[in-house]
Amino acid sequence: MSIAFPFTAVVGQDDLRLALLLNAVSPAVGGVLVRGEKGTAKSTAVRALSALLPEVRVVAGCRFSCDPAAPDPGCPDGPHEDGAGAGAGAGIGGGAGVGQTRPSRMVELPVGASEDRLVGALDIERALAEGVKSFEPGLLARAHRGILYVDEVNLLHDHLVDLLLDAAAMGASYVEREGVSVRHAARFMLVGTMNPEEGELRPQLLDRFGLTVEVTASREPDQRVEVVRRRLAHDDDPAAFAARWAEEESAVRARIVAARELLPSVRLGDGALRQIAATCAAFEVDGMRADIVMARTATALAAWAGRTDVLAEDVRQAALLALPHRRRRNPFDAPGLDEERLDRTLEEFAGEPDSPGEGSGEGSGDSSGGPDDDGPGPDGPGGGGQRPDAGGDGGEGGEGSDSGAPPPGAGGGEDGGGPVPSGAGEQSPVRASEPFRTKVLSVPGIGEGAAGRRSRARTEHGRTTGAQRAEGALTRLHLAATVRAAAPHQRARGRSGPGLVVRRDDLRQARREGREGNLVLFVVDASGSMAARRRMGAVKGAVLSLLLDAYQRRDKVGLVTFRGTSAEVALPPTSSVDAAAARLESLPTGGRTPLGAGLLRAHEVLRVERLRDPARRALVVVVTDGRATGGPPEPVAHAGRAARLFAADGVASVVVDCESGPVRLGLAGRLAGELAGTAVTLDELRAESIAGLVRDVQGVQGAKGVSGRAA
Numbered sequence: 001m002s003i004a005f006p007f008t009a010v011v012g013q014d015d016l017r018l019a020l021l022l023n024a025v026s027p028a029v030g031g032v033l034v035r036g037e038k039g040t041a042k043s044t045a046v047r048a049l050s051a052l053l054p055e056v057r058v059v060a061g062c063r064f065s066c067d068p069a070a071p072d073p074g075c076p077d078g079p080h081e082d083g084a085g086a087g088a089g090a091g092i093g094g095g096a097g098v099g100q101t102r103p104s105r106m107v108e109l110p111v112g113a114s115e116d117r118l119v120g121a122l123d124i125e126r127a128l129a130e131g132v133k134s135f136e137p138g139l140l141a142r143a144h145r146g147i148l149y150v151d152e153v154n155l156l157h158d159h160l161v162d163l164l165l166d167a168a169a170m171g172a173s174y175v176e177r178e179g180v181s182v183r184h185a186a187r188f189m190l191v192g193t194m195n196p197e198e199g200e201l202r203p204q205l206l207d208r209f210g211l212t213v214e215v216t217a218s219r220e221p222d223q224r225v226e227v228v229r230r231r232l233a234h235d236d237d238p239a240a241f242a243a244r245w246a247e248e249e250s251a252v253r254a255r256i257v258a259a260r261e262l263l264p265s266v267r268l269g270d271g272a273l274r275q276i277a278a279t280c281a282a283f284e285v286d287g288m289r290a291d292i293v294m295a296r297t298a299t300a301l302a303a304w305a306g307r308t309d310v311l312a313e314d315v316r317q318a319a320l321l322a323l324p325h326r327r328r329r330n331p332f333d334a335p336g337l338d339e340e341r342l343d344r345t346l347e348e349f350a351g352e353p354d355s356p357g358e359g360s361g362e363g364s365g366d367s368s369g370g371p372d373d374d375g376p377g378p379d380g381p382g383g384g385g386q387r388p389d390a391g392g393d394g395g396e397g398g399e400g401s402d403s404g405a406p407p408p409g410a411g412g413g414e415d416g417g418g419p420v421p422s423g424a425g426e427q428s429p430v431r432a433s434e435p436f437r438t439k440v441l442s443v444p445g446i447g448e449g450a451a452g453r454r455s456r457a458r459t460e461h462g463r464t465t466g467a468q469r470a471e472g473a474l475t476r477l478h479l480a481a482t483v484r485a486a487a488p489h490q491r492a493r494g495r496s497g498p499g500l501v502v503r504r505d506d507l508r509q510a511r512r513e514g515r516e517g518n519l520v521l522f523v524v525d526a527s528g529s530m531a532a533r534r535r536m537g538a539v540k541g542a543v544l545s546l547l548l549d550a551y552q553r554r555d556k557v558g559l560v561t562f563r564g565t566s567a568e569v570a571l572p573p574t575s576s577v578d579a580a581a582a583r584l585e586s587l588p589t590g591g592r593t594p595l596g597a598g599l600l601r602a603h604e605v606l607r608v609e610r611l612r613d614p615a616r617r618a619l620v621v622v623v624t625d626g627r628a629t630g631g632p633p634e635p636v637a638h639a640g641r642a643a644r645l646f647a648a649d650g651v652a653s654v655v656v657d658c659e660s661g662p663v664r665l666g667l668a669g670r671l672a673g674e675l676a677g678t679a680v681t682l683d684e685l686r687a688e689s690i691a692g693l694v695r696d697v698q699g700v701q702g703a704k705g706v707s708g709r710a711a
Contacts, residue, residue, distance in 0.1 A: 003238035007048035008248035015213040025259040026300040030210025031190030040215045042193040050106035068099035105146035140173045143188040153192030165208040199575030212325040259303040272310040278349040285326040433541030443652040449616040452517020452554035462514025470507040481508035517554035525624035526563040527593035551577045562598030564591035592630030599642035625659040626667025643674035653677030
C-alpha cells in the first residue's frame with residue numbers, strides 16, 4: 001500500500017489547505033474547486049486530506065455506509081434498526097450486521113466514467129425476468145460520508161457534472177430506470193481540480209462549488225528548492241518521511257475533531273449576516289447560494305479558530321473563498337475579487353459589533369483565519385508544517401514553409417504581387433468589435449463524438465429515435481419495443497393469462513440521438529487586404545462571437561492564421577476558448593495573402609487531430625475575403641487544389657466572406673464551392689445582437705477562465 005504525501009508537508013498553498021480544512025470541519029460548506037496550473041500540489045493536497053479525517057462508524061455489511069446511530073430509513077440495504085445507545089458492536093437491523101469503524105474514504109471519479117459507474121446500475125434483465133430490484137451501488141454511494149475527488153473536473157461530461165452536483169446539493173442520489181427507482185444517501189465532501197488552460201466549467205456549474213481557490217507555483221527559488229527537497233525525501237523513503245510529519249498530522253487531525261464539536265455552538269450574529277448580505281449584493285452575485293455558503297464558511301472559520309462568535313475577519317476570508325468564481329457573467333470574465341471594494345463594503349456595514357463573550361477572540365490569529373493562525377499544531381492551526389528552513393508558496397510537494405493562394409479566380413488584389421517577407425507591412429493588432437449572437441453552424445450527418453450542443457449525434461442521452469436488439473450489457477431499455485418483441489411468443493411460452501414472459505432475446509436497447517461537440521478550426525486571413533479596409537476589427541468581432549458560441553456548445557477550438565508568405569498554427573486544438581480569444585486579440589496583420597498555405601496548414605492540423613480523437617468531427621471556418629496573392633507562382637490554382645483536399649475528406653466547411661465595398665469579386669463564394677461548403681457574409685453570420693453580453697472584450701488577454709468547450 002502506497003503512503004500518501006503528508007498534508008502538513010505541502011509547502012505553502014495556504015488558501016488551498018484552508019479551503020480543504022474548512023470543508024473537513026463543515027461539509028455543508030459545499031466542497032472546493034481548485035484551479036491552477038499543472039504541478040502545483042492540487043491532487044497531492046486533496047489525497048493527503050483523507051488521512052486527516054476522523055474515522056467513521058458504519059453499519060457492517062451496508063454498502064451505503066449508514067451510521068449505526070442514525071441509519072437511513074430509505075437505505076436500499078435496510079431496514080437498519082436505530083443503533084443509538086445500542087453500544088459498540090451491537091447488532092444492527094434485521095441481521096444487517098453490527099456497527100464497525102473504518103477510515104474515511106477518498107473516492108476518485110475518473111474523467112471517462114460512465115453514468116452507471118457514478119450513480120450505480122440496475123440489473124434491468126433481472127428486474128424484468130424475476131421482478132427483483134437488484135441495484136449495484138456506484139461511486140456516489142461509496143463516497144458517502146467521505147471525499148469524492150474529481151481530477152480535471154472541467155473535462156468531465158456535462159451530464160455527469162450535473163448528476164454529481166445535484167447529489168452534492170441534495171445529499172442523496174436518485175436512480176430512475178424504466179419504472180424502477182432507487183434512492184440512497186450521498187453526503188460527501190466534493191473536491192474538483194482543474195487546469196484552466198484545458199477549458200472552463202460553465203458559470204452555473206462553478207456556482208455549485210462552495211469555495212474556489214487559485215493555486216500557482218512559487219517563483220521564489222528558496223521555496224521551490226524546499227518543494228523539491230521534500231518530494232525527493234518522500235520518494236526515497238515514504239515511511240520515514242511520513243514519520244517525520246506524524247506529530248503535525250496528529251495535531252491537525254485533533255483540531256479538526258475539536259472544530260467539528262465546537263461548530264454547533266458558533267453564533268452567527270446579525271451584524272455578520274448584514275456584512276455577508278451586503279458583500280454579495282455589492283459584487284452582484286446571482287441568487288442566494290453565495291450568501292448561504294459565505295455564512296457557513298464564516299461559521300467554520302470561527303470554529304477552526306476556536307471561537308464561538310463570527311468576526312469581521314471571518315466574513316472577509318469567507319468572501320475571498322466563496323465569491324470569486326461566482327462573479328463570472330460570461331466566459332471571457334476572469335475570476336477574481338476586488339479586495340479594496342470588499343474592505344469598503346465590510347467597513348460600511350460593520351454597524352454595531354456583536355458582543356462576543358469573554359475570551360471569544362482567543363485563537364483568532366491572522367485575519368485570514370488560515371493555516372498561519374495560532375493553534376493546536378506546532379506550526380499553526382492550518383497544520384502548514386513549515387519547518388524553519390521551509391519555503392513558502394508551493395509546488396507539487398508531491399507532484400516548414402508553406403505556400404498558398406485562394407480559390408479560383410483570385411487575382412493580385414489590393415496587396416499586390418510578388419514575394420514579400422512575412423513581416424512586411426505588418427500593422428499593430430486591431431481591437432475586436434463587439435461580439436454578437438451568431439447563427440448556428442453545424443456539421444451535417446450524425447456523429448458519435450463527445451457530448452456537446454452543436455451537431456446531431458448518437459449518444460447515451462437525448463431523445464429516443466428507435467430501438468435495436470440488445471447486444472452486451474443492456475443500459476437503456478426500450479420498453480415498448482421489448483413488449484412488441486415478446487408478445488407474439490406468449491402462447492408458445494405457456495402464458496395464457498395476464499402478464500408477460502420476457503426472455504433475453506426479446507430485450508431491445510433504446511437508440512438515442514442528442515448533440516455532440518465538434519472541433520471548430522478557424523482559418524483566419526490576417527493579410528493586408530483584410531486590414532487595409534479596416535475590416536479586421538469586424539472580423540475579429542465575428543471570430544470572437546463564434547468562439548463564444550463554441551464555448552456554449554462544448555466545442556474544441558483551434559486557430560490557424562496566414563499572412564505574408566506562410567501560415568502558422570496560432571493555437572493547436574484546445575478546450576480553452578479564452579486562450580483562442582487572447583491569441584486572436586493580439587493577432588498582427590499585414591502582408592500578402594497566402595490562402596493556399598493557410599488551407600494546407602489547417603488540413604495538416606485536422607489530420608493530426610483525427611489520430612488523437614477520431615470520434616470528434618471537425619468544422620472548418622475560413623475567415624477571408626477570398627483573395628490569394630502569396631505563395632507559389634499560381635496562388636489561385638494552388639488555393640483551389642488545397643481547398644479540394646477538404647472536399648475529398650468530407651470535412652464540413654464554412655467560409656465567412658469578409659469582402660466589402662460596392663464592387664465585390666465573389667471570391668469567397670468560389671472558395672466555398674471548392675471546399676464543398678457554404679459561404680456566409682459577416683451580416684448573415686449575425687443571428688441577433690447581444691450588445692453588452694461580453695463586457696470589456698479588449699481585456700480578454702488577461703482573462704484566466706473561459707471555457708471548457710472549444711470552437
